[in-house]
Amino acid sequence: MPFSFNFGGFNPGDFSGFGGFQDEGAAPPPKKPRKPRKAIGNAFTRTLINLGVTLVFALVYFYVELPALNFHAEEFYVFAFLICAVYCICAVVTSGFQGEGIKGYVGFVKKQCVIPFLAFIALIAAIAIGAVTSWVVLRAGSYSELLSIETGDFASEVDEISYDQIPMLDEDSAARLGNRKLGELADMVSQFEILPSYTQINYQGRPVRVTSLAYGDIVKWFTNRSEGLPAYLVIDMVTQEAEVVRLKEGMKYTTAEHFGRNLYRHLRFHYPTYMFDEPVFEIDEEGTPYWICSRMVKTIGLFGGTDIRGAVLVNAVTGESEYYEEVPNWVDHVYDAQLIMEQYDYYGMYHNGFLNSLFGQRGVTLTTPLHNYIAIGDDVYMYTGVTSVTSDQSNIGFILSNQRTKETRFYSVAGATETSAQASAQSQVQQMRYTATEPLLLNIADQPTYFMALKGEDGLVKMYAMVNVQQYNIVETGSTVAECEANYRKTLADNGLVDEDDADVAPSDQAEVSGVIAEIRSAVLEGNSYYFLRLEDGETFYAVNAAENPLAVILNVGDEVSIQYHTGEGSSILSGTTVKKADGSGESAPLVVAPPDAAEPGNQAEQPVEDYTAEVPAE
Structure with missing residues (x-):
């Protein structure tokens, strides 16, 4: 018999009245039958309620998340799945759940949510089929044809761009x-x-x-x-x-x-x-x-x-x-740069087949991480380098892609990557701790050249640099673009990459004006004497610093002069050009004048000025 204590009628072995504990020999109390939930109204009323709640949810979700109602959009399937789920939940609440366990749920869904359940299955099937038909392993050839690429010649097709571009x-x-x-x-x-x-x-x-x-x-x-x-x-x-x-x-x-x-x-x-x-x-x-x-x-x-x-x-x-479908010509950005680079990567990876991209990798190429933009004509072009998939130390060429039309050309120019060019430019001014911007590719004397601005710690541009793509040890800098190009052309000639005549070619933004001096004025600006020259039939005054250009004091009204100048650039008073008499007598000296769009003489102190060469005829 079981061992027990009895203290004044209290049996410690009997805990049936305390928290549900009971003697091991006692029978468990019978479970109370679950009271079935009552359905709301009749079947038609419940259907209207389910549809109404689902519609309100759909409208609110559409207003907030803005999914595209398109079978090609991934967010559309999320939207459709949520609609099906909301309807089923509403059906459970309005009809009252009848059944036991998992089988009860499945049976109830089959009875109350047939259409949402079938729609859910159809969406799953569409996603599976769509994923397979879009799989790059099976459609590598189609992916490689997303971007049409033509091969171009850099020297003949890419002009020397003007500085104002x-x-x-x-x-x-x-x-x-x-x-x-x-x-x-x-x-x-x-x-x-x-x-x-x-x-x-x-x-x-x-x-x-x-x-x-x-x-x-x-x-x-x-x-x-x-x-x-x-x-x-x-x-x-x-x-x-x-x-x-x-x-x-x-x-x-x-x-x-x-x-x-x-x-x-x-x-x-x-x-x-x-x-x-x-x-x-x-x-x-x-x-x-x-x-x-x-x-x-x-x-x-x-x-x-x-x-x-x-x-x-x-x-x-x-x-x-x-x-x-065909956007107006003034529009510049239709194709995003990242999309163009992604499409080129598909071409570079898969134009010789998917298996080749994994084994052998013959002709497999990729774009480099950096890219930039440049205006050519009326359009903006995206530029990025192209490198072999087996090497990230050098480029095999680059692409220029029109961001309005996606017209893309590949130029085979082997040389340094953009990152290497940035490092070369920064090493030239390492004592100043300037950082180089993402490079642009320019044509300088038929040489592919990286052009970069060098920024100080304040984030503003301080200098400019040019790096030869094919020989990136050829680096030149300057405080202006004109000075940078002049130094770069000279270095190209010293290295035998261009003729001496090409090194002396006037910069691509140089223009010329000739005429008779109609008016001369003078002023002292920041302690220096300036002469302001106006030609006949013109309104522009050209500023000449007498301290840097002593021969400028011999100019008189009526003298005929021919002035060469740089357009588009202007950030400070520069030196380095010369003025001399037409007969060649006298020593050459720098001549600095204002660009042709300079303001009236009273504003000259605030206007940027540029370098020019003027020839003064003999009297």
Whole structure:
């Protein structure tokens, strides 16, 4: 018999009344039967409730997340899965769950959620089939044909670019100038900030970066939204000048807006089935602000072969939008640089087959990590180097790709990578600890040349450097582009890469003006005597520093002169050109004059001036 104690009627072995403990010999209490949940209304009412809740969820999710209603968009399947799940959950709640365990759930779903369940299975099948048909292993040939590439000749096809087309600022330097400019405007700096994305475009024949303002915070959006964003910024990449362009009517459709005026939501409501790349801010030739919204398509299977098919142009002020399969010529950015590089990588990896990309790797190439932009004609071209997959120390060539049309050419130029060129340029000025911007590829005396700006610790451009692509030990620097090119051409001649005559060729931005001196004025600026010369039938005054150019004092009204000058550049008073009498007598001395777009004499102290060569005829 079991051993037990009995203290005054209390049996310690009997705990049935304390927390459910009981003697091991006692029988468990019977389970109470679960009370079935009561269904809501009849079947028709429950269906309406389920559909209504699901519809509300779908509308809220669509408004917030903005998925493209397109079978090629991955986010569409997430959206569809959530709709099916919400309907099934509603069906469980409204019908009351009947059944036991897993079998009960499965049976209930089959009974109450047949259509959502079948839709779920169909979506899973579509994803599986789409993934297989897009698999690069099976479609390597199609991936390699995404980008059409032509082979070009560098020396004959890439002209020596004028200095007023060379972008001398990178995006970081442009952002610094933009922030500094906005800080000067007391009526804007407290309410607005600048979007971090600066788009490089070709505006009225000049390379510039443009960006929009944004609201400082949600409170400032509430107080300023009725007028919209009042201005945008233009950064001239040659003169390094920042301009705030004020608008008569503010921009009301931007990425900084909220609710219906938000650009992403505005696009989705007007084009619910389109997939878009990241919108890009641009201005047309009249200065009207637009958002360029490239339309993305999948060309291989359901999910592979990302490409661009036209773009939607949205007026940032009015919100008017129009889709163009062939975009207007003023548009510069339709194809993103990363997309072009990705498509070239597909070509470089798979044009000889998928297996070759893994074994043997004959002719397998990849783009280098760095890229940059340059304006050629009316378009902006993306530049990046191409290297062998087995080596990252040298390039085998480079590509230039039109960002509006995706027209791409490959130039076979073996030499240093962009990173190696940056290191060579920085080593020339290592005592100053300058950093080099991402290189541009220029044609200097038919030699492929990396051009870089050298920035100080304050982020502003201090000097310029040119590095020969094929022999990157040939490096020259200068405080101006003209000085840098002159030094570089001389070094090319010293190394036998160009003739002496080519080394003395005038820079690509040089022009000439001749005429009779109609007026001479003088002034003392910062302790130096300057003579300002105006030619007949002209309004420009050319500034001559008498301290550096003693022969300039012999010039008289009526003298005929021929002046050669550099266009486009101008950051400081320079030396190095000469003036002499036409008969050759007298010693040569530097002559410095203002560029042809200089202001009136009273403004000369604030205007940049350049180097010129003037020949003074004998009297």
